[in-house]
Every structure is written in structure tokens, then in C-alpha cells.
Amino acid sequence: MSLRFLNIILFLVVIDSIYSVDQDYLNKYKHHTVYQVFTETDKDVEFLSVIEKKIGTNFDYWNEANNMNKWTHLMLKSEFKTLFEDIMKSLNLNFSVLIENVGNLIENQLILNSKTNMVSNDFDYGKYHTLDEISKWMNDTQAAYPKFVSVFNVSRSYEGRTINVLKISVPSSSKKPAIWFDGGIHAREWISPATVIYMAHMFLSNYSIDPDVTKILDSFDLYVLPVFNPDGYEYTWNKDRLWRKTRSKTKIPGCYGADPNRNWDAHFCEKGASRDPCSDTFCGMSPFSEIEIKGVADFILKNNDSIVSYLNFHSYSQLWMTPWGYTTNKPKDFEIQVNRFLTLKEKKVIRLHHQDNGSAAAVNALIKLYGTRYQHGNIASTIYVASGSSVDWTYDTAKILYSYAVELRDQGQYGFMLPPDQIIPSGLETFEAMKALSFYILKQLK
Structure with a gap:
């Protein structure tokens, strides 16, 4: 088969895949x-x-x-x-x-995504994937690493989808502390599941090859939840690319879902959340009214004796944030973790008031590969006031000291429609940040 003929076939596949999408989906944001x-x-x-x-x-x-x-x-x-x-x-x-034109940007993202790795049946880490494809990847990963990886159901969604967690656990003679990281709590933020998946892949594929990765997996278990909000995520692929919330019914006909990052029992529905069911920041009818959130919270609370770090990945803005979201006041642990471990060289890279050690370690690692600059600080001061968030609950209630909310690439050029060619760079730099954070936590645990 000639290269020209293959290119024609690939072009036709791309065109067919785009025009097979519901035209209302493509035209919604024209x-x-x-x-x-x-x-x-x-x-x-x-x-x-x-x-x-x-x-x-x-x-x-x-x-x-x-x-x-x-x-x-x-x-x-x-x-x-x-x-x-x-x-x-x-x-x-x-x-x-x-x-x-937001609609054009959505269509361009879909076209670029359809062009990636159409010949191979292997999972393409440089592509955005549907919920079914992600579920298959989790099962395939478990099969590829049967000694290290298990997949288990942590909750169900409003529409009955399973919410699965991939656990990476290298066999050990003693119980290890654990790090939890998740993506896709806000449905339209596609780069967060893609980045979380890529980081899991990097940890697994580099074990026994990269000494740093080997040390981390010998020291920690990892819980990986790629898609926190499966109903919303599925909806962004089929009906509304910019859908943010869950898909539960509300008391107002035509208004669906709650903001899953305003539904936690952490100063529920105070500042930065809405009681209007039609709002994108609707907090829900009550704390943990969203079944997705309740199931995950129950698991984390049950295992908070071992989970030492929680990371909730979002997009966009390039921020690495600590509690709290509901107030600009800083918790005592924020002050305790100020600027103690950074070398003089690292201090010159980023100078911010009240540098948190874990965040600073991550942010300084992020910049090294591609020069991507993140800011860090507490949520309310760094991005906006937001009550009822996962990070505030994991810090306040589950007592997980190293709790972070991370806003991934970019700073607005593409927003939620980050092109697929930025997935692997995002994954690589965030992986470096995760390694730096893991070593910092490991040092504090000794």
C-alpha cells in the first residue's frame, strides 16, 4: 500500500469521524x-x-x-x-x-484527536479517549501488570456507570502509605483524565528502570481515578463539549447536575457556590447529594490512615494549590510548610509569599522540562473562593495533610480545548512534579 493511498484513507477516516458526530453537538458553540x-x-x-x-x-x-x-x-x-x-x-x-469562535476550536480539537495513531490498536497516550476506551485501558493495564495493579469499583454514578480506581501496589512486607490522584471531576476538563492516565503509565513503565520511580513505588501505593464524573464526561463526548457538572436531576425541569467540586461537606454552599440548580456552580441539594462524591469520600475516609496525599486535577490556569478554598485564611500547616527545604537556586526560580514546601517542590519540577510556569498558594487566594471542594474536605475531615488542587495547562489560549499534542508534554511535566512531591512527602514521613 503506497503512502499516498494510506494518507487518503486516513483523511477519509478523519472526515467520517467528524461528520458522524451529532451536528447539534458541533454547532452548539458556533x-x-x-x-x-x-x-x-x-x-x-x-x-x-x-x-x-x-x-x-x-x-x-x-x-x-x-x-x-x-x-x-x-x-x-x-x-x-x-x-x-x-x-x-x-x-x-x-x-x-x-x-x-469556541465552536471552531471544539471542531479543531476533534479533528486533531481523530488524526492521532489511527493505524495502531495500542492505547494512544497522545489522544483524548472516550469513557469506554479508558475503562478498557484500566482493564488492559491490570492484565499487563497483574502483580502490581488492581482495578476496583469505588462508587457508581447517577446514571449507573461504575467509577473505577486503578491501584498500583508493588508487593511489600509492610503496609505502605498511599497517594491518591484523580481527574475529570469537572467533565469538560479533558486534559485532566489524559494527564492522570499518562502519569500512571509512566510510573508503571519506569518501575525497575528509573531509580526515582522505583523508590517511589517501593515506598507508596498509588490510587488513580481517571474519570471522577463519568456521566458528565460521557455527555461532553456526545451532547455538550463544555458540560461541567454531574447529570443528576434537580427540582427545576431542564436543569441537570451539581458541581461535584462544590458538593463536599466542607463549608457546604457558602461563598463561591450557588443554590441555583441551573448554575454551573450549583452545590447540590445537600452535602454528598451526588452519589459519585459520596462513594469516593467514604472510601477515602475509610482509608485515611494510609492515604497521606490527595491530588485533584483540573484545567486550566497552571496552578498548584493548597487548602483552603472557602476562605483566604491559611491553615496552620500552610505556615508550617513555608520555604524550608528549597535551595537558594530553587528560590530564585519562584518567589511567592508563603511558599508551601510540597507545592514549591512540584512547581519547581514542572518548569524544568518545557519552561511551563505554575503559580502556587492556597485556593481562595490563588484562583477564587470556592466552598465545598474535595481538597478542603480531605484536609479538614480526612486529615490528609498533603492535599492539593491542581489546574493544568494552559492559561487561556485554548482553555478547555487543549490540543492533543499537548497531552504528553502535560503528562511528562506533571509526572516530574509528582515525583518531586512524592520525595518531599517521603522525606517528611521519615
Whole structure:
């Protein structure tokens, strides 16, 4: 078979795969625009809040201004663009278009994803995968590493899907501490499951080859949950690429799901969460009303004597954050972990007020491969106030000291539609961060 003929076949496969997708799915965000607004003062933020109330649920925050980054990213439907821009100009607010056409970006991501590794039947780590493909990968990984890997069901979703965890446990004569990391709690953040999967692959494939990996797996068990919110994730592949929440029914017809990272029993539904079922930050009817969250929380609490670190991966913004989300106050452990272990050279890489040791170790490792710069600090000060989050609950209730929320690539150029060619770089740099964090924790446990 000639190379030209093969390329024609591959091109036809790509075209067929794109046009087999529901056209409503592709057209939903045609002509939606993402703006960045410079919100330097509290008054600027207040102006945006007033505009949001006028426009309603058609005003979708992608990223909010904070102490470190004064740019707010928000998406609007095409019919509100003129109104929004006129208001911005009348208020003399600094704004610009970040993404002109969200629908085109979604379609381009799907096209690029369809082009990757179409010839091989092997799992392609440089590609975004469906829920079924991820489930198959978990089972195949267990079969490939029967002495190290087990897969177990930790919970079920509202629509009845199993929520499976992959456990990596090198045989040991004694019980080991464990590190938990998960992705996909917010459905549209596709890079988080992809990165979590790639890190698990790197740990397994480098055991007995890389001395650092070998030391880590000889010292820790790893719990890996690639897709925390399977109903929402499945929905992003078939119905709405930018769906964020679970898919449970609410008291308002047509409004589905709760924000699974506002549903934990940690200052439930206070600041940064909504009681409106139609809101993307709807906290749910009660703490742990979402079955997905309840099952995982029960498992973590039951095993909190061994789980020493919890990491909840999101996108986007490039942030490595510690508790708390519900208040800008910092827990006592944040102050305890300030800047003690960094070398002088590392201190020159990143200078931030109140450097947390674990976060700083991770962030300094992240920058080394591709120069990707992350900021770090506590959630409420670094990104925004958010109550009812997993990290606050694992720290406050499960007493897991090294609890982190991580926002992966990028800083807004692609947002939630990060191209697949960035999956492996994201996975590699985050893997380096995980190794650095693991060694830091190991040092503290001795």
C-alpha cells in the first residue's frame, strides 16, 4: 500500500469521524466568544457581576480574576456580544477577545484527536479517549501488570456507570502509605483524565528502570481515578463539549447536575457556590447529594490512615494549590510548610509569599522540562473562593495533610480545548512534579 493511498484513507477516516458526530453537538458553540476582561479593582469585579445578572446563565465564567492574575475569562453567546462590548466600552473596562469562535476550536480539537495513531490498536497516550476506551485501558493495564495493579469499583454514578480506581501496589512486607490522584471531576476538563492516565503509565513503565520511580513505588501505593464524573464526561463526548457538572436531576425541569467540586461537606454552599440548580456552580441539594462524591469520600475516609496525599486535577490556569478554598485564611500547616527545604537556586526560580514546601517542590519540577510556569498558594487566594471542594474536605475531615488542587495547562489560549499534542508534554511535566512531591512527602514521613 503506497503512502499516498494510506494518507487518503486516513483523511477519509478523519472526515467520517467528524461528520458522524451529532451536528447539534458541533454547532452548539458556533460563534460563542471567550473574552478576557482586566478586573483590576473591586469595582471592576462588581461591574462584571452586574452585567452577569443582566445576561444571566448565558454568561459563563471560564476563569476568574484573583490576587495573582487580574484577567477574568468568560464566554458569551453570539447574540450578547454587541451588548457586552458596548457595556464594556461605556465603563472603560479593558477587554479583548481571547477565543473568537469556541465552536471552531471544539471542531479543531476533534479533528486533531481523530488524526492521532489511527493505524495502531495500542492505547494512544497522545489522544483524548472516550469513557469506554479508558475503562478498557484500566482493564488492559491490570492484565499487563497483574502483580502490581488492581482495578476496583469505588462508587457508581447517577446514571449507573461504575467509577473505577486503578491501584498500583508493588508487593511489600509492610503496609505502605498511599497517594491518591484523580481527574475529570469537572467533565469538560479533558486534559485532566489524559494527564492522570499518562502519569500512571509512566510510573508503571519506569518501575525497575528509573531509580526515582522505583523508590517511589517501593515506598507508596498509588490510587488513580481517571474519570471522577463519568456521566458528565460521557455527555461532553456526545451532547455538550463544555458540560461541567454531574447529570443528576434537580427540582427545576431542564436543569441537570451539581458541581461535584462544590458538593463536599466542607463549608457546604457558602461563598463561591450557588443554590441555583441551573448554575454551573450549583452545590447540590445537600452535602454528598451526588452519589459519585459520596462513594469516593467514604472510601477515602475509610482509608485515611494510609492515604497521606490527595491530588485533584483540573484545567486550566497552571496552578498548584493548597487548602483552603472557602476562605483566604491559611491553615496552620500552610505556615508550617513555608520555604524550608528549597535551595537558594530553587528560590530564585519562584518567589511567592508563603511558599508551601510540597507545592514549591512540584512547581519547581514542572518548569524544568518545557519552561511551563505554575503559580502556587492556597485556593481562595490563588484562583477564587470556592466552598465545598474535595481538597478542603480531605484536609479538614480526612486529615490528609498533603492535599492539593491542581489546574493544568494552559492559561487561556485554548482553555478547555487543549490540543492533543499537548497531552504528553502535560503528562511528562506533571509526572516530574509528582515525583518531586512524592520525595518531599517521603522525606517528611521519615
